[in-house]
Amino acid sequence: MKAIVMTATGGPEVLVPQEVPAPQAGPGDVVIRAEAIPVLFPETKLRSGEFPLGVEPPLVFGFQAVGVVTEVGAAADPALLGRRVAVATNGFGSYAEFVSAPADSATLVPDGLSSADAAAVLMSGSVALPLLETAALTGTETVLIEAAATGIGSYLTQLAKAHGAARVIATAGGPAKIEQARKLGADEVIDHNDPDWVSHLRETLGGTTLDVVFDSIGGTTAMDLLDTMTPLRGRMLSYGWLSGAPAQLSATDLITRGLTLTGCAGPAWLARVAEARPTTLTQAASGTLTPLIEAILPLDQAAQAHHLIEARTPLGKLILQPNT
Numbered sequence: 001m002k003a004i005v006m007t008a009t010g011g012p013e014v015l016v017p018q019e020v021p022a023p024q025a026g027p028g029d030v031v032i033r034a035e036a037i038p039v040l041f042p043e044t045k046l047r048s049g050e051f052p053l054g055v056e057p058p059l060v061f062g063f064q065a066v067g068v069v070t071e072v073g074a075a076a077d078p079a080l081l082g083r084r085v086a087v088a089t090n091g092f093g094s095y096a097e098f099v100s101a102p103a104d105s106a107t108l109v110p111d112g113l114s115s116a117d118a119a120a121v122l123m124s125g126s127v128a129l130p131l132l133e134t135a136a137l138t139g140t141e142t143v144l145i146e147a148a149a150t151g152i153g154s155y156l157t158q159l160a161k162a163h164g165a166a167r168v169i170a171t172a173g174g175p176a177k178i179e180q181a182r183k184l185g186a187d188e189v190i191d192h193n194d195p196d197w198v199s200h201l202r203e204t205l206g207g208t209t210l211d212v213v214f215d216s217i218g219g220t221t222a223m224d225l226l227d228t229m230t231p232l233r234g235r236m237l238s239y240g241w242l243s244g245a246p247a248q249l250s251a252t253d254l255i256t257r258g259l260t261l262t263g264c265a266g267p268a269w270l271a272r273v274a275e276a277r278p279t280t281l282t283q284a285a286s287g288t289l290t291p292l293i294e295a296i297l298p299l300d301q302a303a304q305a306h307h308l309i310e311a312r313t314p315l316g317k318l319i320l321q322p323n324t
Contacts, residue, residue, distance in 0.1 A: 062094030137164030219243030
């Protein structure tokens with residue numbers, strides 16, 4: 001079968017189309033014929049070596065795929081055979097015509113939702129929902145959504161008011177993404193490419209404060225935001241490191257201001273994300289969530305997809321499609 005093999009750690013050029021043996025379903029696994037494969041931002045970090053991959057290349061790269069189940073292994077539900085599902089692999093193997101994944105990761109794709117739309121919304125939407133549940137918004141609060149035009153931020157922006165945000169302030173990088181964040185539902189948008197954007201945020205707040213910060217940037221910016229937050233009930237949910245480092249602040253910084261920080265990571269958090277997948281796809285099928293797709297590319301253009309993501313130009317998900 002055709003697949004994209006990560007030949008080494010490095011730039012996008014290490015993702016090479018090759019012919020490899022098709023996978024077989026082991027115990028508790030399913031094999032799907034892939035129809036849509038999302039290219040995920042964290043995958044670029046793993047490919048480059050910035051994040052540890054956990055296995056040595058060469059290997060078939062990729063984490064998620066949507067397609068039709070063609071084989072079920074022992075101990076997997078035989079009713080999945082022939083069903084269209086979204087799956088998550090154990091860390092590699094999804095950039096391929098056929099994909100093996102744990103059967104318990106398989107989420108049925110509702111009728112009326114295309115495979116490409118399911119692939120586009122699956123990861124980011126499934127993170128956005130538990131973030132909003134954890135924020136426990138009450139209907140009166142002002143929230144800040146960082147990087148609100150794309151990825152997880154784009155789905156937070158779509159859903160925030162329905163989950164109880166009274167005012168949504170967003171950050172985005174550059175004019176196109178600023179316009180995108182507004183279209184998705186942000187009341188005000190600040191360009192986080194401006195080094196002084198936190199000062200612009202203070203001006204936008206006009207003497208009010210932030211009740212909730214959805215922090216995907218991390219780094220030193222998180223510390224800069226603390227004095228814009230509401231004492232005693234302000235809360236920061238930290239889930240991303242777009243700056244290259246987690247939020248750089250201490251318990252003392254939080255305690256002395258009466259603020260809280262929740263780290264949205266780790267095994268228990270990932271279990272909540274997995275539990276949110278069926279709801280995410282159901283909401284996308286019903287129109288509550290709008291899947292955002294930048295382009296659908298042939299499977300052999302995986303390296304180009306990684307180039308585009310690292311340039312941070314796409315406004316939606318890049319989807320790889322075998323047999324195009």
